[in-house]
Amino acid sequence: MLGIGDDAAILKPAANRHWVIATDTLVSGVHFKPDDPASTIGHKSLAVNFSDMAAMGAQPKWVLLNLTLPAVNESWIKAFVQGFSQLLNQYDVQLIGGDTTRGPLSIGVTVLGDCEQPVRRDTASAGEAVVVSGQLGSAAFALHHPKADDACLAQLHTPQPRLELAASIKTMATAMIDVSDGLLADLGHICEQSGVGATIELERIPIKPVIQTSDDWITHVLAGGDDYQLCFTIKACDQHRLPADCQVIGRLTEDRGITVTHHQKPIHTGLTGYQHFAHE
Ligand SMILES: Nc1ncnc2c1ncn2[C@@H]1O[C@H](COP(=O)(O)OP(=O)(O)OP(=O)(O)O)[C@@H](O)[C@H]1O
Ligand SMILES: Cc1ncc(C[n+]2csc(CCOP(=O)(O)O)c2C)c(N)n1
Ligand SMILES: [Mg+2]
Missing domain, CATH: 3.30.1330.10 (PurM-like, N-terminal domain)
Structure with a gap:
C-alpha cells in the first residue's frame, strides 16, 4: 500500500x-x-x-x-x-x-x-416497489430561490451522502441509483437498464413544504437534480422493513416508460432531467 x-x-x-x-x-x-x-x-x-x-x-x-x-x-x-x-x-x-x-x-x-455484493441498476423487476430516501427537490428549489430556506440551501451546498442508509438497505434493494440528475432521469436509468417501466405517485414523494411556494416545484422534485438521495427498488414483502427515512412512491410495471400520477390521474410533465447539453 x-x-x-x-x-x-x-x-x-x-x-x-x-x-x-x-x-x-x-x-x-x-x-x-x-x-x-x-x-x-x-x-x-x-x-x-x-x-x-x-x-x-x-x-x-x-x-x-x-x-x-x-x-x-x-x-x-x-x-x-x-x-x-x-x-x-x-x-x-x-x-x-x-x-x-x-x-x-x-x-x-x-x-x-x-x-461484498454491489447493487446494480439493471436488476429490478416488474411488480417491485420504488423507494426514495429523504426528500427531493430541496436543492433545485434553493438554486432558484437562494434566500428562501436555509435547510434547502444546505441540501444544495453540503449534501450528505447516504452511506449509512445504503448500508442498512442494500441487502433488500434489488436495484439502486443515486438521484443526481432528477428522479425521472435516474429512475429512468433503472427502468431502461432493467427492461421495465414505472408508475409513481407525486403526492407520495417526500418534499419540504416550503418548496411548494415555487411555481416550478413539480419540476424541482421530478427533474431538478442535485438531490443525492437514493432511489431503489424492493420486493413488496420487504416494505414493512424500510427505515423511517424511506418512502415507497410507486411500482415497477411491465409497460415501459414512467407514468406520474397526481391524485390517481396521470400528469404529463414533458420533463426529462438535468442535461448538460440541453441548451446548446
Ligand atoms: N466520458 C466518459 N467516458 C467513459 N465513460 C463514461 C463517460 N461519461 C460517463 N461514463 C460512464 O457512463 C455511466 C453513466 O455516467 P453518468 O455520469 O452519466 O451517470 P451518473 O454517474 O449516474 O450520474 P452523475 O454523474 O450525475 O452522478 C457510468 O458508468 C460512467 O462511468
Ligand atoms: C451554478 C449551478 N447551476 C446548475 C446547477 C444544477 N446542476 C448542475 S449539474 C447537475 C446535475 C448533476 O451533475 P452531473 O450529472 O455532472 O453529476 C445539476 C442539478 C448547480 N448545482 N449549480
Ligand atoms: Mg457521473
Whole structure:
C-alpha cells in the first residue's frame, strides 16, 4: 500500500471483495457558482462521489483529487481543503493522489471503494416497489430561490451522502441509483437498464413544504437534480422493513416508460432531467 508521493499509488485488494470505482467532476459555473464558499465546494466534490458509492452499496476507501485552479489563492485552498478533509475523515477515507493544474476552476474526484455484493441498476423487476430516501427537490428549489430556506440551501451546498442508509438497505434493494440528475432521469436509468417501466405517485414523494411556494416545484422534485438521495427498488414483502427515512412512491410495471400520477390521474410533465447539453 503506497499513497501520495510516487508516480502512482499502489493498492492491495482484500480477498473476496468487489472493487467499485467512480468519478465525477464539478465545474465552476456549471455545478456551483464561482463565489460559493470554497469549503462547501470541497465538501460537495467529495459528497457527490461518495453518493455514487452509496448507490452501489459500497464503502468508499480511497480518493484521487484532480484540481484545476485559475490561481493560487491560499485562503480559498485552505477552506476547500477544510471542507474536503472533514468528509474524508468522517468516513475514514484516504486521499492517495491526484493532479494540480492551472486553468478554469474545476474539481475532479475519483473514488475507489469496496463491497461484498454491489447493487446494480439493471436488476429490478416488474411488480417491485420504488423507494426514495429523504426528500427531493430541496436543492433545485434553493438554486432558484437562494434566500428562501436555509435547510434547502444546505441540501444544495453540503449534501450528505447516504452511506449509512445504503448500508442498512442494500441487502433488500434489488436495484439502486443515486438521484443526481432528477428522479425521472435516474429512475429512468433503472427502468431502461432493467427492461421495465414505472408508475409513481407525486403526492407520495417526500418534499419540504416550503418548496411548494415555487411555481416550478413539480419540476424541482421530478427533474431538478442535485438531490443525492437514493432511489431503489424492493420486493413488496420487504416494505414493512424500510427505515423511517424511506418512502415507497410507486411500482415497477411491465409497460415501459414512467407514468406520474397526481391524485390517481396521470400528469404529463414533458420533463426529462438535468442535461448538460440541453441548451446548446
Ligand atoms: N466520458 C466518459 N467516458 C467513459 N465513460 C463514461 C463517460 N461519461 C460517463 N461514463 C460512464 O457512463 C455511466 C453513466 O455516467 P453518468 O455520469 O452519466 O451517470 P451518473 O454517474 O449516474 O450520474 P452523475 O454523474 O450525475 O452522478 C457510468 O458508468 C460512467 O462511468
Ligand atoms: C451554478 C449551478 N447551476 C446548475 C446547477 C444544477 N446542476 C448542475 S449539474 C447537475 C446535475 C448533476 O451533475 P452531473 O450529472 O455532472 O453529476 C445539476 C442539478 C448547480 N448545482 N449549480
Ligand atoms: Mg457521473
